[in-house]
Amino acid sequence: MQKIDMHTHILPERLPNFADKFGYGDFIHLVHEREGFANMMKGNVFFREIAKNCWDPEVRISEYAHFKTRVQVVCTIPVMFSYWAKPADCLDLSMFLNDHLAGIVDDYPENYIALGTIPMQDTDLAIKELERIKSLGFPGIQIGSNVNQQNLSESQFFPIFEACQKLNLAVFIHPWEMMGEADMRKYWLPWLVGMPAETARAAASLIFGGVLERLPELRVCFAHAGGSLIPTIGRLEHGFNCRPDLVAIDNPITPRHYLGKIWVDSATHDPQLFRYILEVMGEDKVCLGSDYPFPLGDLEIGSFIEKLGLSEETMEKIFYKNTIAWLYGH
Numbered sequence: 001m002q003k004i005d006m007h008t009h010i011l012p013e014r015l016p017n018f019a020d021k022f023g024y025g026d027f028i029h030l031v032h033e034r035e036g037f038a039n040m041m042k043g044n045v046f047f048r049e050i051a052k053n054c055w056d057p058e059v060r061i062s063e064y065a066h067f068k069t070r071v072q073v074v075c076t077i078p079v080m081f082s083y084w085a086k087p088a089d090c091l092d093l094s095m096f097l098n099d100h101l102a103g104i105v106d107d108y109p110e111n112y113i114a115l116g117t118i119p120m121q122d123t124d125l126a127i128k129e130l131e132r133i134k135s136l137g138f139p140g141i142q143i144g145s146n147v148n149q150q151n152l153s154e155s156q157f158f159p160i161f162e163a164c165q166k167l168n169l170a171v172f173i174h175p176w177e178m179m180g181e182a183d184m185r186k187y188w189l190p191w192l193v194g195m196p197a198e199t200a201r202a203a204a205s206l207i208f209g210g211v212l213e214r215l216p217e218l219r220v221c222f223a224h225a226g227g228s229l230i231p232t233i234g235r236l237e238h239g240f241n242c243r244p245d246l247v248a249i250d251n252p253i254t255p256r257h258y259l260g261k262i263w264v265d266s267a268t269h270d271p272q273l274f275r276y277i278l279e280v281m282g283e284d285k286v287c288l289g290s291d292y293p294f295p296l297g298d299l300e301i302g303s304f305i306e307k308l309g310l311s312e313e314t315m316e317k318i319f320y321k322n323t324i325a326w327l328y329g330h
């Protein structure tokens, strides 16, 4: 069965030193000290070590061959979003990353599909880059779960989502700049607890803010199986019903209504939760997504799904049909 992995990250092997170029800021740069590895540095602070499979398209293709997966949807690593930077500089960085992605798709059209990145902190520049992303042939974009701690329901972001709908660009929402991060640095809590909460925050903002209601053709997919969104949908719905004065102020429609209208990836690390998500989202809305090549990802690229005893038809949907429907709208 063919498989598309719709949640994977990639970087160029070499990055310009954007901090030197722009004269400020903790932009990510790469230090290559030993063959096959690089240190991602945030300013002068070590962020994470990455290996060759983070940048080498051929190493990635051969790693994927072990899991019978030919196609990867690639997007940047969220730490590259740089929404905190001056808008024109973030546009410059975004264009660099998008041009790199376009090159990979050109070189390996059978193996890669790209999602672009945009300067969310400036609506006009974001839309300008969206139009260029469309002209590069990308089917969508990846954005963060908040923009400088502003929720995605804020009015300045609406024209960006409206442009995505008009341009037929899919949107992948990935948690980043996790809420509470400064208060819970130990135990990797920003990743383990903050990320699922961030994703729920983004989804709840788009639902309660009426963004999904006003843009019915907008196709949005949430990372990590929607984070805490789906496990807490009962609470969101109950809150909506018992305190409409707080919750139902911008959209009169119950949050559960949107579960069949949004997409999520499959990265649960929990077969029981996966089954539950499949049940409440419907089998047309769950897509194979691994978060490769990072250790928190499902690095056996959905092998657990093959062991669940699902029908061939359902597996085809999860492994590629739903991703095609999310990305292209048909």
Ligand SMILES: [Zn+2]
Residues within 6 Å of the ligand: 007, 009, 174, 223, 291
């Ligand atoms: Zn990811």
